[in-house]
Amino acid sequence: MDHQWLRRRFASLTTAHVADACIRAHVPVRCAPAPMSAVTPGSRLAGRVLPARHVGSVDVFLEAFEGATHGDVLVVDNGGRLDEACVGDLVALEAQAAGLEGIVIWGLHRDTADIRAAGLPVFSLGTLPTGPQRLADRPLDALESAAVGEWTVSREDLALGDDDGVLFVPAERAEEIFTTAETIRGTEHRQAERIRAGATLRHQVRFDTYLTRREQTPAFTFRDHLRDGGAAIEE
Known part of the structure; x- marks a missing residue:
């Protein structure tokens, strides 16, 4: 290498x-x-x-x-x-x-x-x-x-x-790991820029929607919520 x-x-x-x-x-x-x-x-x-x-x-x-x-x-x-x-x-x-x-x-x-x-x-x-x-x-x-x-x-x-x-x-x-890490970095940087511009992370991930869903289905996790929205960074 x-x-x-x-x-x-x-x-x-x-x-x-x-x-x-x-x-x-x-x-x-x-x-x-x-x-x-x-x-x-x-x-x-x-x-x-x-x-x-x-x-x-x-x-x-x-x-x-x-x-x-x-x-x-x-x-x-x-x-x-x-x-x-x-x-x-x-x-x-x-x-x-x-x-x-x-x-x-x-x-x-x-x-x-x-x-x-x-x-x-x-x-x-x-x-x-x-x-x-x-x-x-x-x-x-x-x-x-x-x-x-x-x-x-x-x-x-x-x-x-x-x-x-x-x-x-x-x-x-x-190669695979670095390419994936670059994608993760890009996502996090965009999220950080939006927070600085006034869009809180809670708003970006629709946290209120998650709380409502969890109240209805206690077993529903935050990672499930992110996965449904295609925003689970680690997966």
Whole structure:
């Protein structure tokens, strides 16, 4: 997949648009847990997953960079540990030198000021001054997959990140998902413009009609109402 194509398609979207598109496409919505956020607010990233499972030593990242392609996103699996930072400024700089798009850490980072100065998008669970003080056995498949929360991702996945967090989508479904996300974005933008012009969302979705119908049929849901009007964005 061409990295410039990916960046161009994601440029006008948000992870929220893509998450809604996944629902409509019946693709699992694989969000990183809510604490995952950008080291520098406003950061965005979009690239193919470059997985690495950390066991206490930086060499796994250096080896991952050896096999990286331009625009990859290093996804670090440190088991969600909150007792050590596993990525610092040197790893971020090395990732940048290798042509990576950014880093997603299922764990903590450190050297926040230097990472921000480098300008590489980095997402993590937070920061801690101390690095690893242990060295576990490295699994043979340390560079084949990475866990982020309840999800396991690999080279077959894309990582997308913005101010709402990080989302993973299967690369083979990217075209379909982005096209659907663009449709959702267009609908939401039109709705927002109409609200600013004085047409409330309640008016746009005929909310009074829904309340009347629900009073008559208590089991009738708001999504049923939107579906009847062709306005159920997530479907």
